[in-house]
Amino acid sequence: MNTHMKEIFISVSRFVVKIPDGMALEQAAPLLCAGVTVFSPLSHFGLKQSGLRGGILGLGGVGHMGVLIAKAMGHHVTVISSSDKKRVEAMEHLEAADSLDYIIDTVPANHPLEPYLSLLKLDGKLILTGVINTPMQFLTPMVMLGRKAITGSFIGSMKETKEMLEFCREKGVTSMIEVIKMDYVNKAFERLEKNDVRYRFVVDVAGSKLDP
Incomplete structure (x- = not known):
């Protein structure tokens, strides 16, 4: 193998992960996108410990993986809809107000943030993972009162991808x-x-x- 080929091989190997033994390839495929998209922010923001209360906004391809991975981490998970019909229900969930440690927002379309910010507890985080190309708005008191944070995360690193695959294998998480x-x-x-x-x-x- 010449020097040029070695450089190409080393470069490509940085973006290759081993599928854990016993994990079906068709199961691994969605994990390499949706799985790491929700695993990465939970890991990065220190939200992997058991006992947390989390919310998953939007139950699609990414959202359903968020539910599965968060539950495997030992979290109490609330699924939240972003539809107009169910948005009111979210606002009326008084038992959930100021109770969630985090919400992973997977909705890739413009939507109000206030109903979901109100569900977060002190220092809670609203984590955006859906790509939205129009400006989003919120009232600053919704963030200031409760010292809440609005942040974002996009897919994840190779290191997190490897960790996510091993976690899913260990916990038996399947999409x-x-x-x-x-x-x-x-x-x-x-x-x-x-x-x-x-x-x-x-x-x-x-x-x-x-x-x-």
Whole structure:
């Protein structure tokens, strides 16, 4: 192997992780995106210890992994909807007001933050993980009263990815997936537009009949 090839190999190896023994490849696939997206902020912000009370805003591909990983860490997890219909319910959950240590906000669309800030306890954190390209607004007293923080996290590092995979293997965490063949991809996109997937599609390339 010449020097140039060695440099390429070393560079690529920095972005490769070993799938733990016994973990199915179709299960590992969503963990490498949705799994580390929720594991990373819990790890970075010191929220891995058991006994915490957390909220997951939005129950989609990322949100459902947030529920599974947080519960595996021993957290009491509340699932919160961002829909207009259920937003009022969140505000009316007086028993949850000022009670959550953190909320992982997975919603990738503009939405008000006040209803969810009100659910956080002293020093609670609202962690944004959904990519939103329009300005978001909130009233500063909602943050000032309770010394709350609004922060964000985007996917995670290679180190966190390795830690997340080992954690999921150890705790038996698996994602809810639907395995499809290549000839179903267009239909899958149609279903994605209708939010008709629980909670991740995984394409079985090896098992698909591909034209030579």
